[in-house]
Amino acid sequence: MKTSQxxxxxxxxxxxxxxxxxxxxxxxxxxxxxxxxxxxxxxxxFLSDDLSAVERDLDxxxxxxxxxxxxxxxxxxxxxxxxxxxxVALASRIGGxxxxxxxxxxxxxxxxxxxxxxxxxxxxxxxxxxxxxxSRILYGNAASIFAGDWLLVDALMRVxxxxxxxxxxxxxxxxxxxxxxxxxxxxxxGRADVTLDQYMQVVRGKTASLFRWAMFAGGRAGExxxxxxxxxxxxxxxxxxxxxxxxxxxxxxxxxxxIGKEALxxxxxxxxxxxxxxxxxxxxxxxxxxxxxxQSGAATLDDATxxxxxxSIRASGGATEARALAQxxxxxxxxxxxxxxxxxxxxxxxxxxHAVVNxxx
Amino acid sequence: MKTSQxxxxxxxxxxxxxxxxxxxxxxxxxxxxxxxxxxxxxxxxFLSDDLSAVERDLDxxxxxxxxxxxxxxxxxxxxxxxxxxxxVALASRIGGxxxxxxxxxxxxxxxxxxxxxxxxxxxxxxxxxxxxxxSRILYGNAASIFAGDWLLVDALMRVxxxxxxxxxxxxxxxxxxxxxxxxxxxxxxGRADVTLDQYMQVVRGKTASLFRWAMFAGGRAGExxxxxxxxxxxxxxxxxxxxxxxxxxxxxxxxxxxIGKEALxxxxxxxxxxxxxxxxxxxxxxxxxxxxxxQSGAATLDDATxxxxxxSIRASGGATEARALAQxxxxxxxxxxxxxxxxxxxxxxxxxxHAVVNxxx
Numbered sequence: 127m128k129t130s131q132x133x134x135x136x137x138x139x140x141x142x143x144x145x146x147x148x149x150x151x152x153x154x155x156x157x158x159x160x161x162x163x164x165x166x167x168x169x170x171x172f173l174s175d176d177l178s179a180v181e182r183d184l185d186x187x188x189x190x191x192x193x194x195x196x197x198x199x200x201x202x203x204x205x206x207x208x209x210x211x212x213x214v215a216l217a218s219r220i221g222g223x224x225x226x227x228x229x230x231x232x233x234x235x236x237x238x239x240x241x242x243x244x245x246x247x248x249x250x251x252x253x254x255x256x257x258x259x260x261s262r263i264l265y266g267n268a269a270s271i272f273a274g275d276w277l278l279v280d281a282l283m284r285v286x287x288x289x290x291x292x293x294x295x296x297x298x299x300x301x302x303x304x305x306x307x308x309x310x311x312x313x314x315x316g317r318a319d320v321t322l323d324q325y326m327q328v329v330r331g332k333t334a335s336l337f338r339w340a341m342f343a344g345g346r347a348g349e350x351x352x353x354x355x356x357x358x359x360x361x362x363x364x365x366x367x368x369x370x371x372x373x374x375x376x377x378x379x380x381x382x383x384x385i386g387k388e389a390l391x392x393x394x395x396x397x398x399x400x401x402x403x404x405x406x407x408x409x410x411x412x413x414x415x416x417x418x419x420x421q422s423g424a425a426t427l428d429d430a431t432x433x434x435x436x437x438s439i440r441a442s443g444g445a446t447e448a449r450a451l452a453q454x455x456x457x458x459x460x461x462x463x464x465x466x467x468x469x470x471x472x473x474x475x476x477x478x479x480h481a482v483v484n485x486x487x
Numbered sequence: 488m489k490t491s492q493x494x495x496x497x498x499x500x501x502x503x504x505x506x507x508x509x510x511x512x513x514x515x516x517x518x519x520x521x522x523x524x525x526x527x528x529x530x531x532x533f534l535s536d537d538l539s540a541v542e543r544d545l546d547x548x549x550x551x552x553x554x555x556x557x558x559x560x561x562x563x564x565x566x567x568x569x570x571x572x573x574x575v576a577l578a579s580r581i582g583g584x585x586x587x588x589x590x591x592x593x594x595x596x597x598x599x600x601x602x603x604x605x606x607x608x609x610x611x612x613x614x615x616x617x618x619x620x621x622s623r624i625l626y627g628n629a630a631s632i633f634a635g636d637w638l639l640v641d642a643l644m645r646v647x648x649x650x651x652x653x654x655x656x657x658x659x660x661x662x663x664x665x666x667x668x669x670x671x672x673x674x675x676x677g678r679a680d681v682t683l684d685q686y687m688q689v690v691r692g693k694t695a696s697l698f699r700w701a702m703f704a705g706g707r708a709g710e711x712x713x714x715x716x717x718x719x720x721x722x723x724x725x726x727x728x729x730x731x732x733x734x735x736x737x738x739x740x741x742x743x744x745x746i747g748k749e750a751l752x753x754x755x756x757x758x759x760x761x762x763x764x765x766x767x768x769x770x771x772x773x774x775x776x777x778x779x780x781x782q783s784g785a786a787t788l789d790d791a792t793x794x795x796x797x798x799s800i801r802a803s804g805g806a807t808e809a810r811a812l813a814q815x816x817x818x819x820x821x822x823x824x825x826x827x828x829x830x831x832x833x834x835x836x837x838x839x840x841h842a843v844v845n846x847x848x
Contacts, residue, residue, distance in 0.1 A: 190667070192670035192671060192673060193674060245632055249629040267610075268609075268610040269673060272606070272669050272673065274636075275639070275662075276666045276670075279662045283656075283659050283663070286659065291647075301636075302640050308555070308633050310553060313553040
């Protein structure tokens, strides 16, 4: 690219960024949820250079042609929200910026996420993900197990290269937390009783811990002070829980004929969504109905029972409660970062938090 | 323990160690393979304090009661040769001794080994290991997958605590090598053609790389200089290959009615022993016979074909060649460490090398 072209591109980029920020500021100001698609697109536009760099790095590791490599490549190229790299990038931009270390850590956060998905799909015998057959369906369980291991090791190499030993130690700690949560979920397979405590333990371990790490890692890469990094960590933790809780609400807001049948599948895998947990807690009849079906090893619920379950989940108001909980978490998260340096990235981070809680897909 | 008792125990320990060394020295001097059991017992006696510490640490991580934790505990408590921790301990004792860092690294080497076994057994649907049902049979595939992940993370935490960044970087590099070798093996599933190059690539990645790391890690923990650590690394690499090649020879020296049927199972899993590789290379008829059975998806070889395969593997002389190759590798390995400090551990290391190549089980 010639210099004049480069300058023009830069000017256009700065202009875009200006427009994006103005729009984000108005959204944040009004606290009115705009159309989610628009908002996420604006955030992506603000981070477009950072996210492009992340994508290039993700493409770059896709060497090799064994089933293991193909298995990892398949999942990575299907995309996903890349919300963890966004967290790293934004946190780094509240500090000194999206430097090489931040880039390594952003890629690592996405690789860890994908590694867990590869193993989860083997464990849960999942057939579809991101609108396509899962890697294990295309390349086999064995390839997916090794592919998960491989992405994990690659992620840790990047964290090492970023050169901050506290970030590495926390990465290992987070991996241990994630596995403890997976273990807990595994132990609860086929059980229809679950408490809020157990639910939160799994959500914190499986989802929130990696968000927490992403925010901390970005802050450290941006050379923010200890107190600011701690604030970012708490922001990440709260937002991670909110993210999962909203995911759960979306499930319960879906098609009625799916909700009931999904409940049985989830419980068989030791999973429970927030609304399902609320329904099980309040509707003893539903609890014993599902326990019966789990014990009998039934492949699926008959239509009548499924409708009964869906009705109970809807009537429990769990989805509304979930969104309210997410809103409280996000409000607290935003409060946490209100004293951080007043950078564009800080405002975008607030917008991300609002986007997480108000999303409709 | 009272001081006088402690002193007596120490004196007895020193005396035992003296006897062990004299015996080892005579074995090494004569280069006559003594009974393998005696020799390994002598080496273990020399390292008894170190290995006890390793066992205590391995016991210590067995917290938690989920299927994931039980799965890891089951494999770890079944024991195994603990040959990788022995390598770390001996290398450290050529230097400053079996310090806390060496202990962490010794435990880590065993955890990595066990992590790969847990995943391997899921991938190969293995039913028995170390004379007992595999973890996946007792606690399920899912628990074994997470247990492998968990041991890997725990191992890396220990490597981090040992505090040498080059040892950590090499640990991650070795994990990547191990996975590349697993991937290669996976790709070769169901194929009856294999070259020496492909065989060596898998053995180096799957087995030798971790021995290489164990020797390097021990040397670094013992604060040996760079050149000595490099020598230890080359020793570990050669000994690791020798270890696997002798394992393969032992297979071919086993019961005739097992050898032939095992060949089909191995090829289906992408595995090939050294003697089988030699037989396939030299006996085109065997190659097409096995290829046919692999393609047909036959569960097992009929008795006549199995006998035919076993006869070819025996007649190829591959087992003898394997032991000769192992002997050459071990001779080279011993040459590598001949200029290292003349410590008791150096002599024991030589004895370990001889033991590896002459073992009968």
